Structure formats: C-alpha cells, structure tokens
Amino acid sequence: MSIVLDTFTVLAVTGGLFFFLAGTVGLLRFPDPLTRLHALTKADNLGLGLIVLGLLPQTNAPVGALKLLVAWLLVQLSGATIAQLIAREARRGMPQA
Amino acid sequence: MNATVFGLCGAMAAGLGLYGLITDAQPLRKILGFNLLGAGAFLSFGVVARRGAAAGFGGDPVPQALVITGMVVAFAATALAVALLLQLFNTAGAATLDTNATSEGNDPPVT
Amino acid sequence: MTIGFALDSAIAVLVVAVSCWTIIARASFAAVVGFVSFGLLLTLVWVRLDAVDVALTEAAIGSGLTGALLLAAAARLRTSEFATQAERPSMALRVATALLSATATAALAGALFLLPSPAPTLAPAAAANAGATGLGNPVTNVLIAFRAMDTMLEKVVLLLALVGVWSLASDRFWGGPPSPLRGANTEGPLAFLARLLTPLGIVVGIYILWEGADHPGGAFQGGTILAAMWLLLMMSGVANAPATRFRSLRLVLISGPMVFLVIGLGGLWLGEAFLAYPVAYAKPLILVIEFVMTLTIAVTLALLLAGPPTREASR
Numbered sequence A: 001m002s003i004v005l006d007t008f009t010v011l012a013v014t015g016g017l018f019f020f021l022a023g024t025v026g027l028l029r030f031p032d033p034l035t036r037l038h039a040l041t042k043a044d045n046l047g048l049g050l051i052v053l054g055l056l057p058q059t060n061a062p063v064g065a066l067k068l069l070v071a072w073l074l075v076q077l078s079g080a081t082i083a084q085l086i087a088r089e090a091r092r093g094m095p096q097a
Numbered sequence B: 001m002n003a004t005v006f007g008l009c010g011a012m013a014a015g016l017g018l019y020g021l022i023t024d025a026q027p028l029r030k031i032l033g034f035n036l037l038g039a040g041a042f043l044s045f046g047v048v049a050r051r052g053a054a055a056g057f058g059g060d061p062v063p064q065a066l067v068i069t070g071m072v073v074a075f076a077a078t079a080l081a082v083a084l085l086l087q088l089f090n091t092a093g094a095a096t097l098d099t100n101a102t103s104e105g106n107d108p109p110v111t
Numbered sequence C: 001m002t003i004g005f006a007l008d009s010a011i012a013v014l015v016v017a018v019s020c021w022t023i024i025a026r027a028s029f030a031a032v033v034g035f036v037s038f039g040l041l042l043t044l045v046w047v048r049l050d051a052v053d054v055a056l057t058e059a060a061i062g063s064g065l066t067g068a069l070l071l072a073a074a075a076r077l078r079t080s081e082f083a084t085q086a087e088r089p090s091m092a093l094r095v096a097t098a099l100l101s102a103t104a105t106a107a108l109a110g111a112l113f114l115l116p117s118p119a120p121t122l123a124p125a126a127a128a129n130a131g132a133t134g135l136g137n138p139v140t141n142v143l144i145a146f147r148a149m150d151t152m153l154e155k156v157v158l159l160l161a162l163v164g165v166w167s168l169a170s171d172r173f174w175g176g177p178p179s180p181l182r183g184a185n186t187e188g189p190l191a192f193l194a195r196l197l198t199p200l201g202i203v204v205g206i207y208i209l210w211e212g213a214d215h216p217g218g219a220f221q222g223g224t225i226l227a228a229m230w231l232l233l234m235m236s237g238v239a240n241a242p243a244t245r246f247r248s249l250r251l252v253l254i255s256g257p258m259v260f261l262v263i264g265l266g267g268l269w270l271g272e273a274f275l276a277y278p279v280a281y282a283k284p285l286i287l288v289i290e291f292v293m294t295l296t297i298a299v300t301l302a303l304l305l306a307g308p309p310t311r312e313a314s315r
Helices: A002-029 A033-058 A063-092 B003-023 B027-051 B061-092 C003-024 C028-048 C052-076 C078-085 C091-113 C123-132 C138-146 C148-166 C189-211 C219-236 C247-269 C279-306
Strands: none
Touching (some): A002 A033, A063 C189, B003 B027, B003 C003, B027 B061, B027 C003, B027 C028, B027 C052, B061 C052, B061 C123, C028 C052, C052 C078, C052 C138, C052 C219, C052 C279, C123 C138, C138 C148, C148 C279, C189 C279, C247 C279
C-alpha cells in the first residue's frame, strides 16, 4: 500500500514541477507583463495544487493534510490579489486597447 | 554532514555582503550589504549549532536561540538605518553620503 | 554523493548566486527583490540545518519584514537613484575591497573547517535542565528560561530602536501618527485580502505562539505574523496608523519588557536569583511572559516599519 502511495506522490509532485517549469518558461518568454502574470498564476495554483495533492499521503491525517490545504489556499489568495494589483499597474502604462 | 557545504555558503555570503557594503555608493545598497554580511554570520552560527547535535536534538539549541535574537536585533537596526536614510533624503534632497552633492549647506535647517 | 548532499549543494549554489545578484544589480528594486529571494532560500537552508525555529524567524522577520521595509525605501528613493549611480567607486577601491572580501571569506571558512571535533555542545545541558520549565521545545527553553536575560534585553533594544525612529520626526510632529502606508492604488483587491486574511492570520499567529512550547514556533514568530496582519490593514487603508502619543499604545509597547522585568525581580525577591522561575509556577509565568511579549513584539515591529510621525497630533 505504501508503494502505491509513494508512486502517487512522485507522479503528482513531478506533474506539479512540470507546471512550475512551464510557468518559469512563460515568465521568461512572454512579451508583456499581463501574459507573464497569466503564466505565473497558472503555475502557482495548479503546480502547487498538484504538489500539495502529492504530499497528502505523506502527512499525518487529518491535521497535517488540513495544514497543507490551508497553505495552498492562502498562496492562491495572495497570488490572486498580487496578480490583480500588478495587472492594474501594468494596464496603466499600456496604450488603451 | 551538510554543515561544511552551508559553512562555505555562509562565508561567501558574508564576503559578498562586505564587498557590497564598502564599494556601493548608495546608502540603501550599503544597508543591503550589511544585511547580507549579517546573514552570513548567522549561517556560521547555524553550522556550529548543527555540529553540536547531541542528546536527541538535531542541533545545539543555544546558538539557535542566539541567532533568533540576532535576527530580531538586526531587523531593528535595519529599520533605524532606513528611517535615518529616508530622513536624510527628505532633508538633503538626495540619498547620498557625499556632502558636496547635497544642498545641506545652502538651505536653512528644517525643524 | 547522496541525495541529501546533492540537494544541499544545489541550495548553497543558489544562495551564493542570488547574493551575487543582489550586489551586482543596477536598480535598487531588483537588488531588494534579490535580497527577499535570498532570505527565502536561507529558510530552506535553516530547515536543512535542523533549525526549524530559526527558519520560521528568517522567513518572517529576515525576508518578510525586512523585505517590506527595504522595498518601501527603494520605492521612496527611486528619484535619487540616478544621481547617486553616477558615483562609481574607483577600480583601485574595488580591487582592494575584493581582496579584503576574499580574505574575510577564507578566514571564516577556515575557522569553520578548523572547529574542534567532536564539537563542544550545550545540548546535553539543555536536555538535562528541561525539567525546570516543563516545555518541550529546547530553543524556547533557552530563550525564555536559560538565556532569559538576553531575551529581555532584546525587547529593550527593540523599544530603543522605535524611540530612535520616532525621534527623527520634527518637533511639531512629535506624538502624531506616521504617514499612511497606502500606495497609489489600494482600493479593491488589497482591502479584500486584508479583510479576509487578517482573522486567519491572527489565528495562525496565536497558534504559532502556542505551539512554541513543545514544537517549533514561539513568541517572535507569532508576534511577527500579528505585526504583518496589522501592517496589511494599514497598507490597504482599512485601518489608520495610530497617533504615537496614545497612552494605551505606549503602555502596550512597554508592557513586554516590563512584565519580564517584574517577574525577574520577583525571582530575586523570592530568594533564588534574578529571572529564576519557581519550579511550581514556571509554566504559568512563562505563558504570561510570552503572551505579553508577543503583543509588544507585534506592535513594535509594525510601528518600526511605519516610520516616524509625519503629521500633527490632533488635539
């Protein structure tokens, strides 16, 4: 049983790492701040979510699992707010489209 | 043990911080360099603490407690330094330590 | 080469690379961002060094609050940056300083390599005396009981730094509130975040304080989270920066070291020694000290970031 759980952990964390890599490539290659924000927030939510999902079998349920989930939700909350604030500032500097 | 790797890392951070503290002309960068130097010193403490692992603990708790105290005091010092820097900027018009470049000698003192 | 060693080497290389970036970067904003990343990587280093309490403190104070402080300063000083960038240090100074830095690095690394082995350690002494307080976390034991004098004096140092920051105000501003920390555009998302996050943050802060008794955590880490929540409220405009002449504010500021001092003198009066806790009452006394200390730390750290008063106190 623990072999199955460990395999699940490795697969999920690798998936999360792939999304983080995609987000970093997007940060480096996308042309302007708004598209870069889009790449970063996707990496934040989905990548971290997969990593948290993969780590859930390794913690002591339910308190450890709850803490991991709360950490993920908090990162999403703060990431979304910061993305909104940065996007507003980026919109100001752009010609109206 | 991983202590040697991080010991090297702390020594290099301290050296880089010292370089930044002395060579960079802007006071804010000097404060940054000073913080890097402090972080390197704290890492050295951490290495000493890690080497003192005994009695079931992962590290010697006394250096760790000293580092915690040091970090809080370093923040207080940085806050005071930044407040002084901002006051210099408000009074002299430029955040620089070069007294010839500022308008300090020309304007009446602000109260 | 084990996986642990590979991981540690990777983190160490990243730390050195980011600190190089912090020194080399041209714009101050980029350098401060590098410094914040440096602090977060250091948190990982502290976890690898088995010092989780220190990792919490580094994340909260070392990179969190210091990063916020330096970012605000970099933003304020942006207009002055171009003038001072013209002052480049001479090549001779740079070469000499590089030699000095290399010597300092070599000396520090050499000293760490030459440390005696087996390493002298106070861990057995700390473990043997843990029964004096009944706490499970050895670092909290050291901070509150064995080296309580250091912690008490550190509170006084925080207070002195705050007085130093306040004294930078003009005479007519003394007692007034600091400038509002609000940036240019703060309605909407930031206020939403402040309203949603603050109750949760307060619970997390108190939880970390409470857990510090037996697990990694403690008064400094919890107090910093509370300070961060208050700063978030002030920055988003939901709360106003308080006038520094309020008696209740000043009472909160001195209550931390005051309670510590009174309990310490009580230990002296009961015949043992300064800051010796009677074994029967050790845990309740420590709880009282820690709660008051957390409140004082939270208020002091937030006010240190808010800066000197810049408006007149309303009569």
